Amino acid sequence: MSFSITLPDGSKRDFDKALTVGDLAHNIATSLGKAAVAAKVDGQLEPVDYQLNKNAKVAIITNKDDEALNVLRATAAFLFEAVAKKAYPELHFGEHAADKDGFYVDTDKTNQIKISELPQLEKAMKKSIKNGEKIEHVQVAKSDLEAEFKDDPYKGALLKNEKGDTVDAYKLGDFTDFGFDALLPNTGKIKYFKLLTVAGAYWMGKSSNPMLQRISGTAFFKESALKADLKRRDEIKERDHRTIGRDLDLFFVDPKVGAGLPYWMPKGATIRRVIERYIIDKEVADGYQHVYTPVLMNLNAYKTSGHWAHYRDDMFPPMDMGDGEMLELRPMNCPSHIEIYKHHIRSYRELPIRIAELGMMHRYEKSGALSGLQRVREMTLNDGHTFVALDQVQDEFAKILKLIMDVYKDFDITDYHFRLSYRDPKNTQKYFSNDEMWEKSQKMLKGAMDDLGLDYVEAEGEAAFYGPKLDIQTKTALGNDETMSTIQLDFMLPERFNLTYVGKDGEEHRPVMIHRGIVGTMERFVAYLTEIYKGAFPTWLAPIQVEVIPVNLDAHSDYAKKVRDELNKRGFRAEADLRNEKLGYKIRESQTQKIPYTLVLGDKEMKANSVNVRPYGTDDEIAKSLDDFIKEIDKDVNSYSRKNK
RNA sequence: GCUGAUUUAGCUCAGUCGGUAGAGCGUUUCCCUCGUAAAGAAAAGGUCGCCAGUUCGAUUCUGGCAAUCAGCACCA
Numbered sequence: 001m002s003f004s005i006t007l008p009d010g011s012k013r014d015f016d017k018a019l020t021v022g023d024l025a026h027n028i029a030t031s032l033g034k035a036a037v038a039a040k041v042d043g044q045l046e047p048v049d050y051q052l053n054k055n056a057k058v059a060i061i062t063n064k065d066d067e068a069l070n071v072l073r074a075t076a077a078f079l080f081e082a083v084a085k086k087a088y089p090e091l092h093f094g095e096h097a098a099d100k101d102g103f104y105v106d107t108d109k110t111n112q113i114k115i116s117e118l119p120q121l122e123k124a125m126k127k128s129i130k131n132g133e134k135i136e137h138v139q140v141a142k143s144d145l146e147a148e149f150k151d152d153p154y155k156g157a158l159l160k161n162e163k164g165d166t167v168d169a170y171k172l173g174d175f176t177d178f179g180f181d182a183l184l185p186n187t188g189k190i191k192y193f194k195l196l197t198v199a200g201a202y203w204m205g206k207s208s209n210p211m212l213q214r215i216s217g218t219a220f221f222k223e224s225a226l227k228a229d230l231k232r233r234d235e236i237k238e239r240d241h242r243t244i245g246r247d248l249d250l251f252f253v254d255p256k257v258g259a260g261l262p263y264w265m266p267k268g269a270t271i272r273r274v275i276e277r278y279i280i281d282k283e284v285a286d287g288y289q290h291v292y293t294p295v296l297m298n299l300n301a302y303k304t305s306g307h308w309a310h311y312r313d314d315m316f317p318p319m320d321m322g323d324g325e326m327l328e329l330r331p332m333n334c335p336s337h338i339e340i341y342k343h344h345i346r347s348y349r350e351l352p353i354r355i356a357e358l359g360m361m362h363r364y365e366k367s368g369a370l371s372g373l374q375r376v377r378e379m380t381l382n383d384g385h386t387f388v389a390l391d392q393v394q395d396e397f398a399k400i401l402k403l404i405m406d407v408y409k410d411f412d413i414t415d416y417h418f419r420l421s422y423r424d425p426k427n428t429q430k431y432f433s434n435d436e437m438w439e440k441s442q443k444m445l446k447g448a449m450d451d452l453g454l455d456y457v458e459a460e461g462e463a464a465f466y467g468p469k470l471d472i473q474t475k476t477a478l479g480n481d482e483t484m485s486t487i488q489l490d491f492m493l494p495e496r497f498n499l500t501y502v503g504k505d506g507e508e509h510r511p512v513m514i515h516r517g518i519v520g521t522m523e524r525f526v527a528y529l530t531e532i533y534k535g536a537f538p539t540w541l542a543p544i545q546v547e548v549i550p551v552n553l554d555a556h557s558d559y560a561k562k563v564r565d566e567l568n569k570r571g572f573r574a575e576a577d578l579r580n581e582k583l584g585y586k587i588r589e590s591q592t593q594k595i596p597y598t599l600v601l602g603d604k605e606m607k608a609n610s611v612n613v614r615p616y617g618t619d620d621e622i623a624k625s626l627d628d629f630i631k632e633i634d635k636d637v638n639s640y641s642r643k644n645k
Numbered sequence: 646g647c648u649g650a651u652u653u654a655g656c657u658c659a660g661u662c663g664g665u666a667g668a669g670c671g672u673u674u675c676c677c678u679c680g681u682a683a684a685g686a687a688a689a690g691g692u693c694g695c696c697a698g699u700u701c702g703a704u705u706c707u708g709g710c711a712a713u714c715a716g717c718a719c720c721a
Contacts (some may be wrong), residue, residue: 200648
């Protein structure tokens with residue numbers, strides 16, 4: 001027997017008898033042997049007692065590697081299970097996982113674990129950790145495990161997913177579980193962990209299945225890392241747009257007047273208006289014709305479009321007008337823009353026809369999904385539809401993508417990835433059934449991305465009901481993935497609404513429709529920006545750009561008003577704080593309100609027709625002439641500067 | 646929608662083992678007239694989420710509903 005192990009640096013080591021990953025690590029260096037947590041063997045995560053007996057590529061993982069954290073957390077999850085099972089012998093376990101956010105274990109409901117019981121369980125875990133209890137890695141025949149878990153409602157099903165006749169299982173005392181890539185050989189290393197929350201989660205992630213309880217927590221190798229992570233979790237709250245929205249008086253949602261129906265206060269409305277003007281200008285410059293269409297539409301239009309068949313759960317119930325007419329609050333405005341297209345006979349010479357609208361949509365979101373401006377029941381969509389000939393699809397697609405990238409640049413959106421969203425062919429309830437069209441459009445979309453040489457992930461079951469999409473997924477400041485922009489190819493609706501244009505040949509042809517959104521909805525986009533900027537909006541977006549504060553009310557109010565008026569006249573959003581309060585008090589408020597520029601005006605400034613500038617987040621006092629300040633802020637606004645970030 | 650927790654003044658939160666409530670911040674008024682992150686005083690402000698039930702009496706106990714939060718499912 002002889003085989004060789006290839007290490008990450010390319011070097012090879014030959015062996016003539018089997019050895020464990022741990023032995024290999026020791027063989028390389030004693031210190032590495034001590035630090036080894038697990039290994040990647042041909043890309044697969046394996047524990048330190050894994051037997052090497054044939055040619056393989058091996059990378060030893062120590063606690064400096066990200067994957068080591070997953071091993072640690074999986075071990076913590078396993079220990080939690082063992083301890084919880086001891087405390088509640090009748091408890092069953094569902095799925096468990098460990099990743100960059102921590103770990104979780106699903107348990108069944110018959111024996112609810114309350115959040116108040118977590119400290120006791122933590123204590124029991126700590127006891128085991130202190131004792132450094134051994135975790136035994138065993139290969140068990142699948143049939144033995146099936147026998148052991150024969151009364152378990154979940155483990156049997158999970159066992160079916162395990163490949164082969166033997167299963168990698170782990171034992172701590174008489175507790176056994178499986179489904180881990182690799183665990184530590186001993187509980188002693190799980191020093192710094194915390195159980196965090198108890199929440200519901202569906203068994204196997206299906207809402208038709210019973211709901212289990214998910215206990216989640218996190219673990220680190222270093223105490224400082226755990227502390228930093230707990231602090232990070234706390235600080236996330238400070239970025240929450242709901243908190244900032246209230247503190248800065250941007251918007252409110254009040255169940256008394258309707259859950260999920262936000263009210264935009266003047267400051268929030270200002271931010272939104274600036275964005276709306278920006279995006280309309282941008283789109284008009286890119287060849288879009290902006291329109292307004294009604295929020296109500298005859299239900300028949302949504303029957304024709306397929307919304308009524310495939311999207312009804314997300315729609316408000318129709319209004320019965322009593323004379324046979326049924327009106328529907330629109331959930332999307334593709335049918336509205338189709339009506340605009342159909343209003344005239346269209347020639348190939350006009351194509352592409354680009355229709356855009358900041359249109360208000362209503363969708364009946366499930367109560368549990370509502371969240372501030374992030375998920376609402378009334379939203380203004382940055383929507384647009386372009387109607388093109390078949391041979392224009394690629395160019396139009398590239399043009400839209402360029403527009404999106406231009407906008408991202410101005411808003412400094414850099415953390416995003418592309419996702420091609422396809423239908424799930426098995427889900428006939430959700431998607432139009434027309435295999436040929438789906439194949440064609442999905443292939444065309446992928447081809448367009450490949451031609452542009454862009455990287456993407458593919459996701460089945462994420463398409464719109466009428467066609468596949470390119471989704472641009474951004475990361476929010478709170479770490480959630482969300483769809484910011486989308487480009488969707490649609491062969492279905494032109495067919496259903498019998499859209500035509502007259503070709504060069506004088507015959508009628510069918511156009512292709514491209515649905516696209518740049519910044520998604522105004523609601524979600526403002527929520528996103530609020531979190532990214534932590535409420536300190538860049539000057540071009542800030543609801544109040546300049547706060548003017550007189551040193552002495554009697555002596556300097558007139559000059560403060562004069563400066564404010566001059567700024568307002570030039571189109572800047574300036575306010576003068578003429579309340580009877582101390583200077584320090586007003587400065588403080590101007591800072592907590594995150595206003596980009598605070599101007600303090602006293603005798604010196606009045607005499608010299610100057611201002612004293614304190615930019616947000618600093619304690620600078622910069623004296624300059626009013627003219628110079630105006631030049632500075634003008635430059636700041638026009639550059640879409642992010643310096644407040 | 647589901648599971649759990651929560652809901653008391655504009656905000657953050659105490660409190661009442663059943664006898665209708667408090668603090669800090671904010672607001673208003675008075676006072677102070679001030680050079681870069683909170684001067685001082687007084688006052689106003691609450692159907693104790695909503696609807697039932699039990700009780701002599703419910704903010705407190707019980708039930709239902711709604712909303713909010715965490716997560717799941719869904720999703721822009």
